[in-house]
Amino acid sequence: MTIGTATTEPTFNAGFSSDLWRRVLPARGVKPALAWLGITAFCAAFAPLLANGHPLLLREIAPHSGTRAFSSPFLMSLSRADWLVLIWVGIGCVIWCRPGRAYTHARLELLLAVGVHLMVFHFGLAALMTLCEALDVGHGPGAVRGLSTIGAGALATAAFVMLPAMPSRVGRAAVSLGLTGACVIVAAMTWSRPPQHFPYRQLEREGRIAAVYTLAPWSPAQREDDRNASFLPPGSTSDQALARAAIAGLDPARALDADARDAIQDRIRELPLDSDVQQRLSAAVERAATQAPAGVPTTIASVHGTLARELADSGPRHLLGTDGYGQDVLSQIVHASRLSLTIGLISTGIAVAIGVFLGALMGYFGGWVDLILSRVVEVFMAIPLLFLLIVIAGVLPDRSTYAMMAVIGCVTWPGAARYTRAEFLKLREQEFVQAARAAGLPAQRIVFRHMLPCGVAPVLVDASFAVAAAILAEAVLSFLGLGPPDQPSWGRLLAGATGVGSGFAWWLGLFPGILIFLTVLSYNTLGEALRAALDPRVSTPGAASRSVSEVPPSPA
Amino acid sequence: MTVDPSASPSKDAATESRPLLRVEDLAVSFGDGPAAVRAVNGVSLTIHPRQTLAVVGESGCGKSVTALSLLQLIPRPQGRIDRGRAWFRPHGPSWLGQEIDLLRLDARQIRRIRGAEIAMIFQEPMTSLNPVFTIGDQIAEAVMLHQKVGLREALDIAEDALKEVGIRDPRGRLGAYPHQFSGGMRQRVMIAMALACRPSLLLADEPTTALDVTIQAQILELLSELRRTRGMSIMLITHSLGIVAGHADVVCVMYAGRVVEYAGVFDLFARPMHPYTRGLFASIPRPRQPRARLRTMHEVISDPEEFRRLPRSAEGIRPWWPAHEPPGDLHPSGDPAGDASLLEVAPNHWVCVWRTEAVAASSPRAPDLPCRVTDDPRRPTGGQSIDSSIG
Numbered sequence: 001m002t003i004g005t006a007t008t009e010p011t012f013n014a015g016f017s018s019d020l021w022r023r024v025l026p027a028r029g030v031k032p033a034l035a036w037l038g039i040t041a042f043c044a045a046f047a048p049l050l051a052n053g054h055p056l057l058l059r060e061i062a063p064h065s066g067t068r069a070f071s072s073p074f075l076m077s078l079s080r081a082d083w084l085v086l087i088w089v090g091i092g093c094v095i096w097c098r099p100g101r102a103y104t105h106a107r108l109e110l111l112l113a114v115g116v117h118l119m120v121f122h123f124g125l126a127a128l129m130t131l132c133e134a135l136d137v138g139h140g141p142g143a144v145r146g147l148s149t150i151g152a153g154a155l156a157t158a159a160f161v162m163l164p165a166m167p168s169r170v171g172r173a174a175v176s177l178g179l180t181g182a183c184v185i186v187a188a189m190t191w192s193r194p195p196q197h198f199p200y201r202q203l204e205r206e207g208r209i210a211a212v213y214t215l216a217p218w219s220p221a222q223r224e225d226d227r228n229a230s231f232l233p234p235g236s237t238s239d240q241a242l243a244r245a246a247i248a249g250l251d252p253a254r255a256l257d258a259d260a261r262d263a264i265q266d267r268i269r270e271l272p273l274d275s276d277v278q279q280r281l282s283a284a285v286e287r288a289a290t291q292a293p294a295g296v297p298t299t300i301a302s303v304h305g306t307l308a309r310e311l312a313d314s315g316p317r318h319l320l321g322t323d324g325y326g327q328d329v330l331s332q333i334v335h336a337s338r339l340s341l342t343i344g345l346i347s348t349g350i351a352v353a354i355g356v357f358l359g360a361l362m363g364y365f366g367g368w369v370d371l372i373l374s375r376v377v378e379v380f381m382a383i384p385l386l387f388l389l390i391v392i393a394g395v396l397p398d399r400s401t402y403a404m405m406a407v408i409g410c411v412t413w414p415g416a417a418r419y420t421r422a423e424f425l426k427l428r429e430q431e432f433v434q435a436a437r438a439a440g441l442p443a444q445r446i447v448f449r450h451m452l453p454c455g456v457a458p459v460l461v462d463a464s465f466a467v468a469a470a471i472l473a474e475a476v477l478s479f480l481g482l483g484p485p486d487q488p489s490w491g492r493l494l495a496g497a498t499g500v501g502s503g504f505a506w507w508l509g510l511f512p513g514i515l516i517f518l519t520v521l522s523y524n525t526l527g528e529a530l531r532a533a534l535d536p537r538v539s540t541p542g543a544a545s546r547s548v549s550e551v552p553p554s555p556a
Numbered sequence: 557m558t559v560d561p562s563a564s565p566s567k568d569a570a571t572e573s574r575p576l577l578r579v580e581d582l583a584v585s586f587g588d589g590p591a592a593v594r595a596v597n598g599v600s601l602t603i604h605p606r607q608t609l610a611v612v613g614e615s616g617c618g619k620s621v622t623a624l625s626l627l628q629l630i631p632r633p634q635g636r637i638d639r640g641r642a643w644f645r646p647h648g649p650s651w652l653g654q655e656i657d658l659l660r661l662d663a664r665q666i667r668r669i670r671g672a673e674i675a676m677i678f679q680e681p682m683t684s685l686n687p688v689f690t691i692g693d694q695i696a697e698a699v700m701l702h703q704k705v706g707l708r709e710a711l712d713i714a715e716d717a718l719k720e721v722g723i724r725d726p727r728g729r730l731g732a733y734p735h736q737f738s739g740g741m742r743q744r745v746m747i748a749m750a751l752a753c754r755p756s757l758l759l760a761d762e763p764t765t766a767l768d769v770t771i772q773a774q775i776l777e778l779l780s781e782l783r784r785t786r787g788m789s790i791m792l793i794t795h796s797l798g799i800v801a802g803h804a805d806v807v808c809v810m811y812a813g814r815v816v817e818y819a820g821v822f823d824l825f826a827r828p829m830h831p832y833t834r835g836l837f838a839s840i841p842r843p844r845q846p847r848a849r850l851r852t853m854h855e856v857i858s859d860p861e862e863f864r865r866l867p868r869s870a871e872g873i874r875p876w877w878p879a880h881e882p883p884g885d886l887h888p889s890g891d892p893a894g895d896a897s898l899l900e901v902a903p904n905h906w907v908c909v910w911r912t913e914a915v916a917a918s919s920p921r922a923p924d925l926p927c928r929v930t931d932d933p934r935r936p937t938g939g940q941s942i943d944s945s946i947g
Contacts, residue, residue, distance in 0.1 A: 438671065439750075440672060450686050450689075453688040
């Protein structure tokens with residue numbers, strides 16, 4: 001609302017939410033929890049920027065002419081969703097840091113409205129593209145492209161204009177037009193699928209390009225060149241994996257006799273390496289065989305060590321190792337934070353929306369509405385979420401993330417509904433509700449505008465626990481191999497720890513496990529702090545923690 | 557009888573003789589079957605433009621339910637309006653000046669009445685404002701709903717309303733939240749909210765009960781002044797006879813869901829007729845009249861002599877009292893109002909009596925007093941010092 005601009009003393013106005021915030025923040029563990037959630041949110045937003053197999057900057061070196069061309073495969077590799085998320089985060093930073101006296105909730109509303117706009121565009125475009133192809137409307141991709149983009153843009157603009165985010169119509173129209181313009185540019189840029197192969201290392205070895213990579217130079221779907229090079233422990237380089245490939249399949253305990261040497265030399269020649277590197281490796285193998293101390297039989301295992309040492313510091317490392325497919329764990333972890341964040345937030349969003357709506361109806365109207373909806377709540381509380389998810393994963397032809405979000409959201413709403421109902425039963429008797437009715441406000445306005453902000457606080461508690469539960473549910477499902485396929489997921493990485501053959505890959509158990517643990521712990525800590533702040537019987541956590549911090553440290 | 561209110565110097569009594577609100581035989585009950593409670597049982601009253609009608613009575617006598625049912629605000633489905641009419645004359649142009657029955661409006665129509673034509677303020681100013689919205693938001697919302705203006709204009713109207721109820725720096729206070737105000741200030745904000753849409757009738761349900769005496773006086777003074785400047789009628793529900801004496805034109809004493817006595821404020825204070833009313837007056841401590849102890853309500857009511865002091869007592873007319881046996885010559889009728897009836901026992905003075913044959917024979921006149929005596933110098937000054945709660 002614009003009333004914020006009318007105030008002369010903005011600092012004097014402390015709303016309910018900022019009051020709650022002040023009570024939650026000093027509670028024990030809330031700051032680390034928020035920091036951790038911030039880190040995961042950052043990873044989720046900037047995942048392709050943090051971990052990407054496509055180099056940020058590429059310099060092509062033509063072998064003879066010496067002409068050089070610069071390009072950025074990174075920019076080309078970003079998908080439409082990546083772009084839209086980046087746009088959203090950028091606009092979010094602008095909205096949040098913009099000077100002025102707009103209230104926090106006004107900024108939040110605007111931010112959400114922009115998010116809805118981008119989401120509607122994304123999904124609208126996908127749906128329209130499918131529709132156009134199914135109906136064979138546009139003859140040729142150009143027509144399909146134009147039709148779909150215009151349709152999705154109109155849809156998104158309409159969605160934005162419907163939202164009560166900005167009071168002035170001109171401002172709303174300007175923002176939505178600008179956003180739609182950006183969306184159209186993104187759609188045009190990312191129309192064809194981004195490249196899915198990673199020839200850069202090979203080209204680098206051949207000296208045809210020079211590349212600058214991001215922090216973790218691997219994409220989650222990027223596999224090591226050789227399938228046998230999988231399951232690398234943390235710190236390995238991909239070239240060490242190649243060295244391993246040279247002895248793969250041979251018995252490590254076997255002595256390094258002439259046959260074995262020939263086999264290894266053959267393999268080295270087949271490796272996708274530069275010829276001088278190949279020669280260096282061959283020389284190292286020969287050296288290992290000839291210069292062995294007398295009496296100690298040289299084994300194939302020791303050749304591997306020699307080769308690995310020879311290739312150390314050549315090429316980027318897998319900081320957290322690789323999984324059974326030779327895919328980088330760090331990159332997968334970073335990209336998977338996006339999945340668990342969206343699953344947690346969207347499924348909880350669905351649950352809260354359904355729960356609050358039905359709970360509000362139950363609490364406000366009472367009577368037979370309450371009677372019937374309470375029975376529905378009881379029915380849904382009896383459904384075991386995990387088993388339903390497993391059944392759905394088995395029944396659905398393709399296991400998409402959205403189906404999972406929808407199922408989790410549609411089953412876990414009773415908590416929110418019961419909290420809202422209890423709160424509304426209490427609020428219904430409050431005089432300000434009576435006063436709102438006496439002022440002639442319609443029922444939907446009283447319920448959703450006047451009572452909801454007062455009654456929604458306990459739902460926050462339920463929601464933060466529900467986010468944690470949803471993240472866990474996704475992890476469990478992925479661990480069981482029923483998660484969304486072709487998507488990096490913490491649970492799926494965990495499942496790889498006990499993969500075939502090589503025993504227990506501790507790095508696959510430890511790192512994703514820590515991440516799941518920390519994230520779930522953070523949401524639960526937050527929920528607990530909210531609950532304590534909203535519970536009048538618990539003394540203010542701020543006072544408690546202050547008194548603890550004021551105790552001087554003992555000299556001992 | 558010292559004062560005849562109908563002859564009081566109200567200049568435009570003739571021009572404004574048409575009542576603003578006429579409640580006829582209103583009955584409201586809660587619950588179903590044998591457990592049903594008749595909260596209001598046959599209440600009739602009339603409010604004229606620019607008049608203050610005080611409704612006095614103990615807690616639970618049906619004062620608030622009467623006011624709430626006028627706006628169809630009694631909680632459903634447990635509450636139910638059994639019978640009655642509430643004829644109201646809205647001033648809005650869309651109503652074409654016709655008289656409408658508030659109890660029979662549909663949900664959409666009554667919403668156009670609420671706030672715009674009849675506003676209501678409540679007892680507890682601490683809880684009657686929404687804690688999560690700024691007061692500017694809350695006032696402007698109602699204004700935008702009823703007056704078809706934009707946000708900016710609505711905020712201007714809200715600012716004017718705040719200024720009118722005496723809040724300093726109204727522009728700055730628009731962005732403040734309710735918890736930043738004291739109780740008296742909140743009640744002022746409530747009044748500003750009620751007035752922003754310029755209603756013709758204000759239902760004030762114990763507007764000062766939760767406030768201390770100084771603030772009480774300020775708020776009542778504010779209401780009286782607004783009534784003068786705005787030409788608004790007030791239905792003032794209260795426990796306190798002191799407030800009645802100071803601010804009412806017409807008084808309606810209620811007990812057990814019925815109006816037991818209805819008269820102009822001078823008449824009532826000069827000559828209370830129903831034993832219950834006399835009991836109320838007897839239990840007020842009076843300065844300069846020291847006594848060992850006051851006469852209690854119970855003593856007055858349990859004295860049979862008190863019930864023989866009506867002017868028409870000789871005709872066998874007895875004041876109605878729920879604890880008493882009905883007299884033998886009760887008029888047998890299927891009247892849903894039961895055995896009691898509001899009778900004009902003296903000119904412009906109504907008392908609730910048993911519906912005996914004599915009462916049934918006399919032609920009844922609905923309680924209707926167009927007098928406005930608030931600013932009359934003859935107002936009973938003793939009332940200012942009376943500050944006793946009877947609830």
